Amino acid sequence: MSGFVSPFLVHSAVQAITPLLLAALAGSLCAQAGVFNIALEGQILVGAFAAVAGSFHFAGAAAGVACGAAAATLFALILACGSTMLRGDAIVIGIGMNLLASGLTAYLLRQMFGVSGTFDDPRIIGLPALRIAALDRAPLAAAVFSGQTALTWLAWGVTALIGVGLFRTAPGLRLRGVGAEAGAAATLGVAVGRYRAATVLGAGALTGLAGAQLALGTISVFSEDMSAGRGWIAVVAVMLGRNNPLLAALACVLFGFADAVGLRLQSLGMASQLTDIAPYLVTLAALLLGRRPRQPA
Amino acid sequence: MRRLRPPAAVLAVTAALGLGALLVAASGADPLTAYGAIVTGALAWDTLPNTLNWAVPLVGMTLAAAVPLRGGMVNLGGDGQLVLGGLVAALVPLALPPAPGAFIIALAMLAAVFAAAAYAALAAWGEVRHGIPMLVLSLLLSYPMIGLASWLVGFPLRDHSSGLPQTVLIAASARLPELGAGIGGGALAMLLVAVLAVVADRRLVAGYALRMRGLNPRFAAYGGVRPGRQALAAMAISGGLAGLVGAILVLGAQFRFTDGALLSPGFTWSGLMAALLAGGEPAGAIAAALFFAVLQTGAFAMQRETAVPRVLAMILQAVVILLLAARHGLDRRQAGG
Numbered sequence: 096m097s098g099f100v101s102p103f104l105v106h107s108a109v110q111a112i113t114p115l116l117l118a119a120l121a122g123s124l125c126a127q128a129g130v131f132n133i134a135l136e137g138q139i140l141v142g143a144f145a146a147v148a149g150s151f152h153f154a155g156a157a158a159g160v161a162c163g164a165a166a167a168t169l170f171a172l173i174l175a176c177g178s179t180m181l182r183g184d185a186i187v188i189g190i191g192m193n194l195l196a197s198g199l200t201a202y203l204l205r206q207m208f209g210v211s212g213t214f215d216d217p218r219i220i221g222l223p224a225l226r227i228a229a230l231d232r233a234p235l236a237a238a239v240f241s242g243q244t245a246l247t248w249l250a251w252g253v254t255a256l257i258g259v260g261l262f263r264t265a266p267g268l269r270l271r272g273v274g275a276e277a278g279a280a281a282t283l284g285v286a287v288g289r290y291r292a293a294t295v296l297g298a299g300a301l302t303g304l305a306g307a308q309l310a311l312g313t314i315s316v317f318s319e320d321m322s323a324g325r326g327w328i329a330v331v332a333v334m335l336g337r338n339n340p341l342l343a344a345l346a347c348v349l350f351g352f353a354d355a356v357g358l359r360l361q362s363l364g365m366a367s368q369l370t371d372i373a374p375y376l377v378t379l380a381a382l383l384l385g386r387r388p389r390q391p392a
Numbered sequence: 393m394r395r396l397r398p399p400a401a402v403l404a405v406t407a408a409l410g411l412g413a414l415l416v417a418a419s420g421a422d423p424l425t426a427y428g429a430i431v432t433g434a435l436a437w438d439t440l441p442n443t444l445n446w447a448v449p450l451v452g453m454t455l456a457a458a459v460p461l462r463g464g465m466v467n468l469g470g471d472g473q474l475v476l477g478g479l480v481a482a483l484v485p486l487a488l489p490p491a492p493g494a495f496i497i498a499l500a501m502l503a504a505v506f507a508a509a510a511y512a513a514l515a516a517w518g519e520v521r522h523g524i525p526m527l528v529l530s531l532l533l534s535y536p537m538i539g540l541a542s543w544l545v546g547f548p549l550r551d552h553s554s555g556l557p558q559t560v561l562i563a564a565s566a567r568l569p570e571l572g573a574g575i576g577g578g579a580l581a582m583l584l585v586a587v588l589a590v591v592a593d594r595r596l597v598a599g600y601a602l603r604m605r606g607l608n609p610r611f612a613a614y615g616g617v618r619p620g621r622q623a624l625a626a627m628a629i630s631g632g633l634a635g636l637v638g639a640i641l642v643l644g645a646q647f648r649f650t651d652g653a654l655l656s657p658g659f660t661w662s663g664l665m666a667a668l669l670a671g672g673e674p675a676g677a678i679a680a681a682l683f684f685a686v687l688q689t690g691a692f693a694m695q696r697e698t699a700v701p702r703v704l705a706m707i708l709q710a711v712v713i714l715l716l717a718a719r720h721g722l723d724r725r726q727a728g729g
Contacts, residue, residue, distance in 0.1 A: 176718075181717075186527070187668055187716075187717040190466075191714040202704060366543050369539065372539040379533070383518075383522060
């Protein structure tokens, strides 16, 4: 067993957590503001594509990350406007956005880079792994903290920031008020629509970072539909955390480890088709164990 | 989800075509040539059977999405149910002893429908009994099924004489016969299902009860509808339809289960969009599905002739849905004052 839980496993778990965490934070923020955001999946995909395109064109990982965040924010504009000014159904908009993201990235992949399936090019510059030399003697600590990307550090920093901002500041209180009781918040002079739209856009930027980590973090490629359900796992994390971003982060840690265990089993010779299922099975189990008591319809 | 008036849908389609034209023009191609290639590619006399064969599974997956949608529920797990149906339909003829072809076909289709219905009902059971939202649960159940099927045909059930992860070919006698002119036998089955769906929606008590649930679940429950049982039934029908589509594709076109072959055309998602376009109303949803089938088969021709990628069809579909969602909201705002 000690051979199974290797520093390598922990390292790949921490890597796997980052995109989930960023997306789950985005989803939690939206849920707190009263917007059910199921477009996370599509936003991650848009972010991943733009990150790869940006890194390729501007020859830099930082430019790629900026492009990923900007593109996903722009994309989130659909939900931001659709669910506030236009009062559309967030679920229908979310489904539409996910499919649009899938189609649009596949279309642009062919038109911009002339390839289909996977875009792999040495000119796509990945995020550098930040090594911490001082930890070389503590393998487990090194596995967690050393060799991670700046985005991983940023993700956990943002988690803390959101925890404080949401529960300890006045704008955070207003944001929660907008979600909990929009009418009351409006009576107190809070601009409900503006709070919601801003939250959805901010969440878009976070999911864009998630996409950037996915596409530039460990490998530097873009493949069609590479988000592969991570946005939906983030939605589950939000549900399990009862919209609390800190609890959702905890759920992401669990899912990230499931992902890493799957990778480890694969290296032990298990078929990838089976190990790829692992995160979904853990997610399903977590849903069943973390369920709320039955509510009347 | 209120039923949409046709003009709103027509408007959304027109606007989407306009936006699509901009996208095509921006990537350096001529939009008119591209759209022309779609129309001639789908509706020319000799390509019509092809378009119809493409429409059969698409209409099936549209109805699979429309049934729960009519009651205000969403089934996102169509991919998993489709794969399960296809896999069962591919395995039953291999497992049965020699028997008349019609018997094997009927048994394989029934088995596929029931297996997929049971799997889909699992998502409803999770919501009814455990309060796990069906929307998310149905999708999350889909991934393990796809992975499991992929592993099964990759290893234990693989036809080792072929280079691909797929099952052994079904005997010629156990394949769905053609109707003639290159139209597959599945078209007949789907026509029957489509008529049944429209009749059930307009004439049967169950259809009325489901519609009422979609309009107002509490009113439906007050009227004596048992919400839990109704959710289970709606999801079972939805999954059964997806399973039927899988069986039709395997028994009528592919003759074996090949990893990924059922999912690559994206029938599930196109079907969901067609169903959304009509708010779950079956006749409108079928019309939307036929329109999407023309768009998609035409897009193959467009890709051949103009080098504009055929995923353009998917973009157009998604834009239609997004425009409708927004338009829908505008209507509601005007109605609400």
